[in-house]
Amino acid sequence: MFLLHSLDLSYSIAGLGVGFLVGMTGMGGGSLMTPLLILVFGIHPVTAVGTDLLYAAATKAGGSLVHGLSGTVEWHIVRRLATGSVPASVVTLMVLSPLDLNGHIVHELVTFVLSGALLATAGALVFRRRILATYAARIHEMSQRDTAGSTVLVGAILGVVVPICSVGAGAIGVTMLVLLYPRLPMAKIVGTDIAHAVPLTLVAGIGHWMLGSVDWPILGSLLAGSLPGIVLGSYLSFRVPQTVLRLILAATLVVVASKLAVDELHSQLQTTAATPQSGMH
Numbered sequence: 001m002f003l004l005h006s007l008d009l010s011y012s013i014a015g016l017g018v019g020f021l022v023g024m025t026g027m028g029g030g031s032l033m034t035p036l037l038i039l040v041f042g043i044h045p046v047t048a049v050g051t052d053l054l055y056a057a058a059t060k061a062g063g064s065l066v067h068g069l070s071g072t073v074e075w076h077i078v079r080r081l082a083t084g085s086v087p088a089s090v091v092t093l094m095v096l097s098p099l100d101l102n103g104h105i106v107h108e109l110v111t112f113v114l115s116g117a118l119l120a121t122a123g124a125l126v127f128r129r130r131i132l133a134t135y136a137a138r139i140h141e142m143s144q145r146d147t148a149g150s151t152v153l154v155g156a157i158l159g160v161v162v163p164i165c166s167v168g169a170g171a172i173g174v175t176m177l178v179l180l181y182p183r184l185p186m187a188k189i190v191g192t193d194i195a196h197a198v199p200l201t202l203v204a205g206i207g208h209w210m211l212g213s214v215d216w217p218i219l220g221s222l223l224a225g226s227l228p229g230i231v232l233g234s235y236l237s238f239r240v241p242q243t244v245l246r247l248i249l250a251a252t253l254v255v256v257a258s259k260l261a262v263d264e265l266h267s268q269l270q271t272t273a274a275t276p277q278s279g280m281h
Helices: 002-006 009-025 029-039 045-070 075-096 104-126 128-140 144-165 171-180 186-211 216-239 242-280
Strands: none
Touching (some): 009 029, 009 045, 009 216, 029 045, 045 104, 045 144, 045 216, 075 144, 075 186, 104 128, 104 144, 128 171, 144 186, 171 186
16 A cells, blocks of 8 residues: 555656557667656656666566577677676766766766767667668678677776666667677567666666665656556557657657757856856845
């Protein structure tokens, strides 16, 4: 009964919508949930990121289990990615820890990185085929050692970006894996990416928890809606063309990124305009 009383229906509905889209497309969780918490619910960006990271860890753990039992996870690639991402995530959180998480500098940093990550995700969704066509021949010439090293580097980049904005482990990670492992079936690419997202988001989420930037009641409400949403979306995913879904998701991400950037610019202009006035008093 306590759990039911602690749930907020508005967050559960949001979780249901995002979970449905994740089930339909296999991506878009962090890239939609974090901006949704910031723009619609007015949650502080750092708290939105921290809450979304643990939300992602919980939701993707189920997906990882399914892919693992289905044999669609290349665990040696997961280890390579985690070798780069987990230490990079810890270092990033250590750099953030002395800062005032509610201060303007961290607010600007999260908004800037989040906007960039959303645009990069949208680009990966729209231009994935063109990117693959451009770099496929070059990637084929890489040795196994270079491929392994590049995979660790990709993990390290995600390990820096994800703790700051909770975005990047989905479409960007999948695109990089397709480039590095072009002979791998798409099911294994997706399964491997989801499996890697679990330790990355869990470590980053625990770090944010230790920093005090996780809202547990919101997290519970989001999960209550998203888990059935993922099941429903997965069931209906074969009924809608994936290309259409990717384009809709990409357009949504561009709009959201633009909105975040415009709001932050407007806030900065207001602060700049107010500064001379405060100095006159």
